[in-house]
Amino acid sequence: xxxxxxxxxxxxxxxxxxxxxxxxxxxxxxxxxxxxxxxxxxxxxxxxxxxxxxxxxxxxxxxxxxxxxxxxxxxxxxxxxxxxxxxxxxxxxxxxxxxxxxxxxxxxxxxxxxxxxxxxxxxxxxxxxxxxxxxxxxxxxxxxxxxxxxxxxxxxxxxxxxxxxxxxxxxxxxxxxxxxxxxxxxxxxxxxxxxxxxxxxxxxxxxxxxxxxxxxxxxxxxxxxxxxxxxxxxxxxxxxxxxxxxxxxxxxxxxxxxxxxxxxxxxxxxxxxxxxxxxxxxxxxxxxxxxxxxxxxxxxxxxxxxxxxxxxxxxxxxxxxxxxxxxxxxxxxxxxxxxxxxxxxxxxxxxxxxxxxxxxxxxxxxxxxxxxxxxxxxxxxxxxxxxxxxxxxxxxxxxxxxxxxxxxxxxxxxxxxxxxxxxxxxxxxxxxxxxxxxxxxxxxxxxxxxxxxxxxxxxxxxxxxxxxxxxxxxxxxxxxxxxxxxxxxxxxxxxxxxxxxxxxxxxxxxxxxxxxxxxxxxxxxxxxxxxxxxxxxxxxxxxxxxxxxxxxxxxxxxxxxxx
Amino acid sequence: xxxxxxxxxxxxxxxxxxxxxxxxxxxxxxxxxxxxxxxxxxxxxxxxxxxxxxxxxxxxxxxxxxxxxxxxxxxxxxxxxxxxxxxxxxxxxxxxxxxxxxxxxxxxxxxxxxxxxxxxxxxxxxxxxxxxxxxxxxxxxxxxxxxxxxxxxxxxxxxxxxxxxxxxxxxxxxxxxxxxxxxxxxxxxxxxxxxxxxxxxxxxxxxxxxxxxxxxxxxxxxxxxxxxxxxxxxxxxxxxxxxxxxxxxxxx
Numbered sequence: 001x002x003x004x005x006x007x008x009x010x011x012x013x014x015x016x017x018x019x020x021x022x023x024x025x026x027x028x029x030x031x032x033x034x035x036x037x038x039x040x041x042x043x044x045x046x047x048x049x050x051x052x053x054x055x056x057x058x059x060x061x062x063x064x065x066x067x068x069x070x071x072x073x074x075x076x077x078x079x080x081x082x083x084x085x086x087x088x089x090x091x092x093x094x095x096x097x098x099x100x101x102x103x104x105x106x107x108x109x110x111x112x113x114x115x116x117x118x119x120x121x122x123x124x125x126x127x128x129x130x131x132x133x134x135x136x137x138x139x140x141x142x143x144x145x146x147x148x149x150x151x152x153x154x155x156x157x158x159x160x161x162x163x164x165x166x167x168x169x170x171x172x173x174x175x176x177x178x179x180x181x182x183x184x185x186x187x188x189x190x191x192x193x194x195x196x197x198x199x200x201x202x203x204x205x206x207x208x209x210x211x212x213x214x215x216x217x218x219x220x221x222x223x224x225x226x227x228x229x230x231x232x233x234x235x236x237x238x239x240x241x242x243x244x245x246x247x248x249x250x251x252x253x254x255x256x257x258x259x260x261x262x263x264x265x266x267x268x269x270x271x272x273x274x275x276x277x278x279x280x281x282x283x284x285x286x287x288x289x290x291x292x293x294x295x296x297x298x299x300x301x302x303x304x305x306x307x308x309x310x311x312x313x314x315x316x317x318x319x320x321x322x323x324x325x326x327x328x329x330x331x332x333x334x335x336x337x338x339x340x341x342x343x344x345x346x347x348x349x350x351x352x353x354x355x356x357x358x359x360x361x362x363x364x365x366x367x368x369x370x371x372x373x374x375x376x377x378x379x380x381x382x383x384x385x386x387x388x389x390x391x392x393x394x395x396x397x398x399x400x401x402x403x404x405x406x407x408x409x410x411x412x413x414x415x416x417x418x419x420x421x422x423x424x425x426x427x428x429x430x431x432x433x434x435x436x437x438x439x440x441x442x443x444x445x446x447x448x449x450x451x452x453x454x455x456x457x458x459x460x461x462x463x464x465x466x467x468x469x470x471x472x473x474x475x476x477x478x479x480x481x482x483x484x485x486x487x488x489x490x491x492x493x494x495x496x497x498x499x500x501x502x503x504x505x506x507x508x509x510x511x512x513x514x515x516x517x518x519x520x521x522x523x524x525x526x527x528x529x530x531x532x533x534x535x536x537x538x539x540x541x542x543x544x545x546x547x548x549x550x551x552x553x554x555x556x557x558x559x560x561x562x563x
Numbered sequence: 564x565x566x567x568x569x570x571x572x573x574x575x576x577x578x579x580x581x582x583x584x585x586x587x588x589x590x591x592x593x594x595x596x597x598x599x600x601x602x603x604x605x606x607x608x609x610x611x612x613x614x615x616x617x618x619x620x621x622x623x624x625x626x627x628x629x630x631x632x633x634x635x636x637x638x639x640x641x642x643x644x645x646x647x648x649x650x651x652x653x654x655x656x657x658x659x660x661x662x663x664x665x666x667x668x669x670x671x672x673x674x675x676x677x678x679x680x681x682x683x684x685x686x687x688x689x690x691x692x693x694x695x696x697x698x699x700x701x702x703x704x705x706x707x708x709x710x711x712x713x714x715x716x717x718x719x720x721x722x723x724x725x726x727x728x729x730x731x732x733x734x735x736x737x738x739x740x741x742x743x744x745x746x747x748x749x750x751x752x753x754x755x756x757x758x759x760x761x762x763x764x765x766x767x768x769x770x771x772x773x774x775x776x777x778x779x780x781x782x783x784x785x786x787x788x789x790x791x792x793x794x795x796x797x798x799x800x801x802x803x804x805x806x807x808x809x810x811x812x813x814x815x
Contacts (some may be wrong), residue, residue: 293653293690316663320649320656327651327692397647401708404611405664406636561614 003098003111025486032489033126041130048138059245062135066244067237069131073124074160074233079188080120081164088116089165090172090282099282109274113267117161125153135244145243152236152256155263159232162266169273172281192337235259313407317415324394330479334386338427341379345431349438366514369441370506373449376431377456377499380424381492388420388464389491390482392557393472409557413469413550421461428457444513448506455538456502459545460495466549467491470556498545502538509534564589564747565610565716570619572605572771579605581771582619587749587764589715590742594762595751598801602771603751604644607720610749611641623716637665640709644721646701650694654685654704657693658711665712672711679707682737684729698725706734710741717741719750723757735761759793767800775800 047065051058089112098108132149135141228234235255242252294300303322307315325331352368392413395402402412432453436446471487482488509531516523523531565587572580580602587593597603608614610621612628612635621628626635648657658676667675680686683703693701702725709717717738723731738748738761752758758765759779766776775785779793786799 293656293692312663312666312669316660319663320652320660323656324649324651397645398649400611400613400641400643400647401649401661401664403613404636404639404641406633406666407664408632408636558615561608 003103003107004114006094007115029486029489037127037130040127041134044131044134045138048134052138062139063237063241063245066135066240067234069128070156070233070236070240071231073128074156074231077121077124077157077160078164078167080124081116081161082167083164083188084120085116085161085165085168086172088112088119089168089278095282099279105275105278106271109271109278113161113165113270116165117157120161120164121157125157128153132240135240139244141243145240148239148243152239152259155259156232156236158263159259159266162263162270166266166270166273169270169277169281172284173277232259232262313405313411314415317402317407317412318419321391321394321416321419328479334479337386338383341383342427342431345379346434346438349435352439363514363518365439365441366445366510369436369439369445369449370503370510372432372435372439373452373456373506374499374503376428376435376453377460377502378496379431380428380453380457380460381495381499383427384420384424384460384464384495385483385488385492386479388416388424388461389468389488390473390479391416391420391465392469392553393474393476393482394479396474396476399472399474409554413465413554413557417461417465417550420465421458424461425454425457428453442517448510452502452506452538455542456499459498459502459542462546463491463495463498463549466551466553467494469553470549472557472560494549498541501541505534505537505541564591564624565593565718565749566620566622567606567610568620568622570606570609570621571617572602572609572614573617578771580609580616580768583768583771583773584619585766585773585776587747589745589747591763592738592742592748592750592761594758594765595749595768596753596755596758596765596797597751597768601768603768604720606768607718607749607751610718611639611643612636637712638715640712640714640717642705642709642717642719642722644724646698646705646725648693648701648704650692652693653690654680654693654696654700655689657704658708661708662711667712675711679710683707683733699727699730702726703730706737714746716747716749719748721752722750723752723754731757755793755797765793767797769801 048062051061051065054061092112132146136145136149235258238255239252239259303319307319310318349372395412403409429450432449433446436449441449467487467490468482471485471490473482473485473487476482483491509527512523512527512530516527565585567583567585570580570583571578583602583606585593595603595606605614609616610628612632616629621635623635623638626638628635649660652660655676658679659672662672662675676689677686680689683706685700685703685707688696688700693704696704706722722734722738726734735757738750742748742763750762764776764778765782767774767782775782777785779796782793782796782800783789786796788796788799790796790799
């Protein structure tokens with residue numbers, strides 16, 4: 001495996017040369033990783049403990065949950081392996097170095113397959129561990145069970161890796177790899193948006209309705225039915241179920257044999273395919289096809305007209321950003337996520353059963369509208385992490401163009417702030433005004449929400465641009481990678497804290513106002529003072545959130561010397 | 564036109580550029596030579612405003628790059644050694660972008676773009692996305708972009724990398740014409756023949772220090788060599804040890 005040596009050597013050197021700041025970042029990332037890991041464990045532990053307590057159906061439910069979890073891991077693994085295989089087998093820069101040498105095709109194949117499997121599977125392995133651990137603890141398993149988890153997951157990872165690589169090989173043979181990556185990115189996104197929407201529109205809240213339990217026998221029969229016996233994920237479920245639920249018979253042994261024999265057979269068969277088609281496919285992946293763009297389209301004329309009032313350097317930057325956004329599948333496809341968020345957000349408000357609540361409707365409308373502010377803040381934060389936070393990093397390795405130009409970094413940061421803030425403010429106002437309209441709140445609440453969310457959006461955008469500038473990532477394969485580091489995490493934490501603070505500061509004066517409205521008497525002068533004070537504090541906090549991160553971002557960005 | 568005063572850059576304890584002072588006049592092509600790791604690219608990056616000097620100043624005309632970056636950069640064009648560009652723009656859009664970035668009046672953008680495309684023989688590729696360009700085409704586009712605002716000073720890092728012989732000849736002629744029109748070209752190169760042929764004066768940097776500056780005649784005198792060509796003079800000035808090692812290793 002000498003082809004894997006550079007990877008190990010680089011990893012070792014990175015670990016060896018870590019400075020103090022890197023340790024700090026790793027510690028914080030590790031802390032949040034552990035937090036997330038613990039959350040998965042607690043959720044599964046509690047759910048399984050609850051299932052175990054239910055007679056008759058409890059074990060079936062636990063088994064079904066296990067089957068679904070492993071099937072989900074397997075689906076994620078296959079998809080992740082296809083995308084990783086496209087990068088590892090066809091776009092990796094070291095191939096330019098290796099292919100001209102008298103390389104051993106089998107060695108190249110095995111090293112690339114290993115790299116694909118490791119890159120695609122480590123995170124699934126890490127975050128599936130609390131699931132298996134919670135099963136092990138609840139169903140009182142010993143070391144044999146944990147060994148079996150390991151022995152069944154390894155072939156599952158290999159099968160998913162081989163399947164993903166086979167699909168990638170076949171597709172690159174037919175289409176150019178660079179376009180394929182875009183297509184798969186888009187497919188993954190559609191899959192996510194589709195599943196998310198489908199799940200929401202299925203109205204899972206109806207499951208708590210007692211009427212649904214009429215069909216319990218049908219329900220049990222569905223639970224008992226196994227998934228397809230040809231699915232490797234089902235083989236893993238069979239083997240682990242034998243330990244967890246003491247199922248007897250030949251099934252588990254056969255499934256275990258199926259897992260390993262399939263994994264090994266796939267490695268051999270894929271190696272055979274690799275030797276036959278890799279070089280052709282790789283050669284095709286190198287071909288750059290010229291992509292011609294229409295010069296005088298309607299779109300160009302509209303864009304020119306819209307941007308004409310801006311100063312030339314700012315116009316250049318905004319024009320470049322819009323064109324790059326619309327031509328980059330990884331960027332424009334995120335609009336679908338945005339659309340799904342808006343539709344589902346508003347749908348949630350349209351189905352709220354306000355009339356069934358014991359709280360008076362008028363009061364409930366205003367309370368919900370107020371809580372809606374915090375929720376909208378979180379949604380804007382989540383959207384900004386995909387758009388505002390990566391804005392500076394998106395300049396990529398072309399950052400030298402801006403830095404050597406008279407525009408300067410201040411101009412760059414301001415331009416990114418205003419374009420992002422404008423778009424996010426439109427989204428925020430649509431969410432708030434439409435949801436308030438669906439709730440039927442009064443005019444004061446509508447104005448307060450619209451004003452507050454505007455201030456929040458400015459602060460959130462500034463945090464995104466500022467922290468994104470302080471922790472830029474100019475070398476990336478995909479835009480989705482940009483917010484995954486320390487900076488992204490810091491931004492999410494600070495932006496959410498900012499939203500919570502704004503909502504908390506406004507809570508007291510709002511309560512005074514609602515009480516006064518409910519009692520039908522006017523506010524006292526002291527109460528007006530508190531309201532004015534809280535408005536001042538909200539404005540000051542928003543101003544600080546707008547100014548401080550941008551200043552820090554500018555300072556840190558100006559000190560970056562390698563890009 | 565370009566003045567460096569005690570320009571210094573240190574990275575932790577390592578001094579990459581050590582108190583370099585230089586003055587390059589209008590209409591001059593200045594060649595900046597030195598072995599790998601001598602400090603050429605660091606100097607050029609400081610001159611282009613990409614990195615901040617630890618000490619010293621860069622002046623473009625009367626403007627100090629540190630205190631008046633906007634005015635100084637407006638007078639400069641920069642061509643890096645590796646042409647990283649916006650892949651999702653077309654060549655024509657990129658030139659429009661550069662023109663606006665350097666405040667070229669809208670009226671002039673179209674004609675100048677067409678003119679530069681003609682000079683660099685790229686007219687037929689102007690509406691193709693940059694991501695589909697070859698390395699040489701990108702290099703030509705970067706050069707066109709750096710010239711769109713008619714800079715008074717051109718700072719170039721390795722101008723011939725990735726260019727075919729035709730492109731290389733084109734660039735040599737273009738730089739000479741620019742200088743004849745009063746512009747200044749400051750270029751770093753590893754190709755001694757190009758420096759010898761194109762440059763009015765040459766500066767040699769080694770271990771971050773400027774060890775020799777002057778015309779060919781002045782360098783010859785400084786090195787104590789009677790050689791006609793630049794190559795032996797360069798090796799005499801920078802020491803022959805490295806060359807001897809290369810010869811030894813090739814004989815193995």
